Amino acid sequence: MEKIENKPIAIQLKGITKTFGNVSANKDVTMDVRRGEILAVLGENGSGKTTLMNMIAGIYYPDEGQIFVNGEEAVIRSPQDAFRHGIGMIHQHFKLVDVFTAAQNIVLGVREKGRYKLKDANERVFEIAEKYGFHIDPEKKVYEMSVSEKQTVEIVKVLYRGADILILDEPTAVLTPQETEKLFDVLRRMRDDGKSIIIITHKLNEVLEISDRVAVLRKGEYVGTVETAETNELALTEMMVGKKVSLNIERTEPENSCDRLFVAHLNCRDREGVKKLDDVTFTARAGEILGIAGIAGSGQRELLEAIAGLQHLESGEITYIDPESGEEVNLRDKTPMQIRELGVRLSFVPEDRLGMGLVGNMDIVDNMMLRSYGKGKSIFLDRKDPKKLAENIIESLEVVTPGLHTPVRRLSGGNVQKVLVGREIASTPTVLMAAYPVRGLDINSSYTIYNLLTKQKENGVAVIFVGEDLDVLIELCDRILVIGSGRVAGILDGRTAKKEEIGLLMTGSRENTGAAAENEAEENLEENIPDGKGGAHE
Amino acid sequence: MIVGFLSSAIRLSATFLYGSTGEIITEKSGHLNLGVPGIMSVGAALGCLCEYYLLKSIGTSVPFLLILLPLLVTFAGGALMGLLYSFLTVSLRANQNVTGLAMTTFGVGLAGYLINSIKAQMAIITRASKYYTTLFPFADKLGWFGEIFLSHGILVYLAIAVAIVAQIVLNKTRIGLNLRAVGENPATADAVGINVTLYRYAATCIGCGISSIGGLFCIMDYMGGNWEYILEVFGWLSIALVIFTLWRPALSILGSIIFGALYIASSYISGITFAQIELIRMLPYVVTIVVLIITSIINSRETQPPANLGLNYFREDR
Numbered sequence: 104m105e106k107i108e109n110k111p112i113a114i115q116l117k118g119i120t121k122t123f124g125n126v127s128a129n130k131d132v133t134m135d136v137r138r139g140e141i142l143a144v145l146g147e148n149g150s151g152k153t154t155l156m157n158m159i160a161g162i163y164y165p166d167e168g169q170i171f172v173n174g175e176e177a178v179i180r181s182p183q184d185a186f187r188h189g190i191g192m193i194h195q196h197f198k199l200v201d202v203f204t205a206a207q208n209i210v211l212g213v214r215e216k217g218r219y220k221l222k223d224a225n226e227r228v229f230e231i232a233e234k235y236g237f238h239i240d241p242e243k244k245v246y247e248m249s250v251s252e253k254q255t256v257e258i259v260k261v262l263y264r265g266a267d268i269l270i271l272d273e274p275t276a277v278l279t280p281q282e283t284e285k286l287f288d289v290l291r292r293m294r295d296d297g298k299s300i301i302i303i304t305h306k307l308n309e310v311l312e313i314s315d316r317v318a319v320l321r322k323g324e325y326v327g328t329v330e331t332a333e334t335n336e337l338a339l340t341e342m343m344v345g346k347k348v349s350l351n352i353e354r355t356e357p358e359n360s361c362d363r364l365f366v367a368h369l370n371c372r373d374r375e376g377v378k379k380l381d382d383v384t385f386t387a388r389a390g391e392i393l394g395i396a397g398i399a400g401s402g403q404r405e406l407l408e409a410i411a412g413l414q415h416l417e418s419g420e421i422t423y424i425d426p427e428s429g430e431e432v433n434l435r436d437k438t439p440m441q442i443r444e445l446g447v448r449l450s451f452v453p454e455d456r457l458g459m460g461l462v463g464n465m466d467i468v469d470n471m472m473l474r475s476y477g478k479g480k481s482i483f484l485d486r487k488d489p490k491k492l493a494e495n496i497i498e499s500l501e502v503v504t505p506g507l508h509t510p511v512r513r514l515s516g517g518n519v520q521k522v523l524v525g526r527e528i529a530s531t532p533t534v535l536m537a538a539y540p541v542r543g544l545d546i547n548s549s550y551t552i553y554n555l556l557t558k559q560k561e562n563g564v565a566v567i568f569v570g571e572d573l574d575v576l577i578e579l580c581d582r583i584l585v586i587g588s589g590r591v592a593g594i595l596d597g598r599t600a601k602k603e604e605i606g607l608l609m610t611g612s613r614e615n616t617g618a619a620a621e622n623e624a625e626e627n628l629e630e631n632i633p634d635g636k637g638g639a640h641e
Numbered sequence: 642m643i644v645g646f647l648s649s650a651i652r653l654s655a656t657f658l659y660g661s662t663g664e665i666i667t668e669k670s671g672h673l674n675l676g677v678p679g680i681m682s683v684g685a686a687l688g689c690l691c692e693y694y695l696l697k698s699i700g701t702s703v704p705f706l707l708i709l710l711p712l713l714v715t716f717a718g719g720a721l722m723g724l725l726y727s728f729l730t731v732s733l734r735a736n737q738n739v740t741g742l743a744m745t746t747f748g749v750g751l752a753g754y755l756i757n758s759i760k761a762q763m764a765i766i767t768r769a770s771k772y773y774t775t776l777f778p779f780a781d782k783l784g785w786f787g788e789i790f791l792s793h794g795i796l797v798y799l800a801i802a803v804a805i806v807a808q809i810v811l812n813k814t815r816i817g818l819n820l821r822a823v824g825e826n827p828a829t830a831d832a833v834g835i836n837v838t839l840y841r842y843a844a845t846c847i848g849c850g851i852s853s854i855g856g857l858f859c860i861m862d863y864m865g866g867n868w869e870y871i872l873e874v875f876g877w878l879s880i881a882l883v884i885f886t887l888w889r890p891a892l893s894i895l896g897s898i899i900f901g902a903l904y905i906a907s908s909y910i911s912g913i914t915f916a917q918i919e920l921i922r923m924l925p926y927v928v929t930i931v932v933l934i935i936t937s938i939i940n941s942r943e944t945q946p947p948a949n950l951g952l953n954y955f956r957e958d959r
Contacts, residue, residue: 162956182834192832199826200829202825203822211819212822212834213833
């Protein structure tokens with residue numbers, strides 16, 4: 104293969120600086136991207152990766168510095184300017200119009216001559232898809248698509264505009280391992296076609312797998328670029344964080360493990376009548392982390408919400424075993440308030456942090472009160488205890504905030520999550536459920552959260568952890584429940600499970616859905632449990 | 642009597658049709674403009690003022706100017722109100738609901754003030770009304786067909802034409818696609834290089850301009866040149882009609898006739914009390930609620946309002 108240094112430069116950044124208010128997102132960044140390479144941009148949250156890329160894509164305009172495209176200085180003031188220079192960005196949150204078809208989304212905003220005809224667009228979409236090995240239906244509406252299909256639309260959208268510099272912001276965050284592989288194949292094909300690809304990601308193993316070079320940012324500053332072949336995970340992390348960190352999750356052996364929560368034969372449907380949970384049965388044990396793996400939207404949310412008393416069930420049983428008295432408490436069809444009144448200490452970290460977890464416009468203290476509002480005796484608020492708790496959390500979890508009274512929506516994702524997890528843990532739960540608690544968090548904050556979960560487990564809490572990074576699930580969890588299309592596809596031992604095995608279970612049951620009979624779920628279950636280690640049926 | 646009923650229903654329907662077509666265009670950009678009653682009032686008042694001064698200066702010597710100039714003034718007045726609304730919501734980021742309601746109270750009040758300034762000699766504009774009310778002189782020779790469909794003034798046919806053009810532009814052109822994208826997901830539109838601010842301003846100004854013509858039509862044609870404080874009611878009905886027709890201007894042609902028929906039905910039923918008349922006049926709102934219930938039950942993405950309706954967009958909001 105041709106040496107990367109010899110390849111022509113596609114984009115060169117010189118002294119790029121961008122500040123928001125008095126926070127500088129990027130400081131004097133100078134780096135380059137070559138043609139025909141895949142460059143990974145690595146950095147913690149808030150290190151300015153996305154801001155930097157947004158400046159290349161025309162979403163923001165740099166305060167200082169220059170951008171050169173193919174050797175010429177380019178002024179990129181809008182996405183349209185970026186397209187003119189052949190630059191296209193695929194954002195982390197898909198920018199698609201739900202009620203439009205794939206083709207309508209793809210041609211949106213394109214200034215072409217001649218009449219607006221969707222048929223011609225459909226043909227060109229097909230051509231592009233053919234060339235790089237995509238599968239796409241131009242007439243499908245976006246709201247009917249899976250996440251990976253939506254991503255395909257985004258990529259084709261950029262290619263349709265003739266981009267030869269593609270920026271992908273966290274493209275694998277929502278994909279299964281198999282879908283990720285497919286995406287990487289496409290990316291490699293585009294690279295071989297001479298396109299430049301910039302990929303922003305948190306996942307070090309993917310960086311090592313896909314990229315030719317890695318550029319690292321730290322706190323808005325450019326640290327350096329290294330050739331992927333000459334580096335490894337530890338070295339990259341050091342560059343990112345600026346100090347040595349241990350990337351090991353310490354998984355302790357479960358102690359005094361006992362059954363805490365029985366979930367049996369749960370069934371539920373959503374408002375449209377689509378089955379969301381299909382005969383879900385499992386047990387959560389105290390002193391153990393039970394991981395839940397599955398493609399996004401496979402019923403994870405419904406499952407946790409059902410346990411938390413937020414989801415109406417068609418049938419099934421949820422039974423909690425009181426750790427002190429050993430009594431069985433039925434939690435089905437109870438509201439969160441009733442559950443608390445029963446003396447069940449259930450904590451829930453929902454995936455939608457600012458929607459279900461916290462109130463964005465309220466400060467940290469008031470958000471603490473959301474869990475304890477029932478305690479007060481007078482009609483006036485008593486902010487003393489919540490304030491103490493808030494100070495405690497800020498200190499112990501190193502929450503970065505301008506003050507106690509800053510609205511939480513102004514905090515960064517990682518800090519919001521720390522506030523939420525901190526509050527939930529502070530109520531000394533016996534069952535702790537966390538859905539995607541590290542979504543969008545940088546590597547350091549992620550490990551803080553993992554360690555918090557492990558500490559809870561050591562304290563004898565039954566932890567249920569819904570995750571998307573399979574490597575982490577395998578490292579962190581004692582048992583992993585794989586869910587596919589609302590069914591338990593298998594329960595694996597976290598110490599012996601293989602990533603590929605989980606990936607297959609995640610997707611496998613999805614393909615079966617159509618043909619499979621209702622009660623086949625049970626059979627699947629038994630087949631997939633290796634040597635009864637999982638112990639799904641109690 | 643049926644013929645007369647249908648004919649009147651179609652005639653009144655133009656008011657709602659202008660109102661709703663304009664509001665649909667506005668709402669497609671993501672602006673929930675509750676200021677329609679005020680905008681129709683202001684537009685109509687400005688149109689009447691223009692009519693008044695025209696009659697005073699040139700009299701009835703050039704009839705087509707008596708329609709064209711007030712029409713343009715009305716449109717400009719509505720568009721100005723739209724500009725004010727857009728300035729408040731897009732540039733100053735004011736809450737859309739509050740802004741819209743403020744436009745209604747402001748507009749209705751302003752219209753009353755303007756009309757009061759010429760009130761003493763207001764009756765003179767009834768002389769111009771006859772140019773609004775007929776277009777085809779041969780209509781009464783064609784029996785019932787002529788009376789129902791051809792006996793109306795030019796603004797009735799213009800309303801239908803505007804609705805059809807709006808439907809085509811929204812669904813068959815690139816501008817329409819871009820506009821719908823702005824209302825559905827402005828961040829997406831922005832990222833592909835559509836000027837969200839421009840589209841919102843333009844759609845709102847054009848939409849408000851069209852809505853306000855409904856006001857002028859109502860006074861000059863339907864009321865025969867007599868100012869009545871009825872536009873506020875018709876403005877709200879126009880907004881209800883937008884929901885009733887599921888944001889489709891073509892459906893609005895039929896919907897506006899239904900609204901018109903329901904609104905005037907009480908005068909064609911003999912021997913009912915005042916209370917019953919008011920109950921019958923409520924029917925347009927009732928059918929709108931029924932449509933809302935039905936679409937909520939069906940819950941199809943195709944019958945939903947623009948996803949970002951009522952939400953302001955700031956690019957750097959994270």
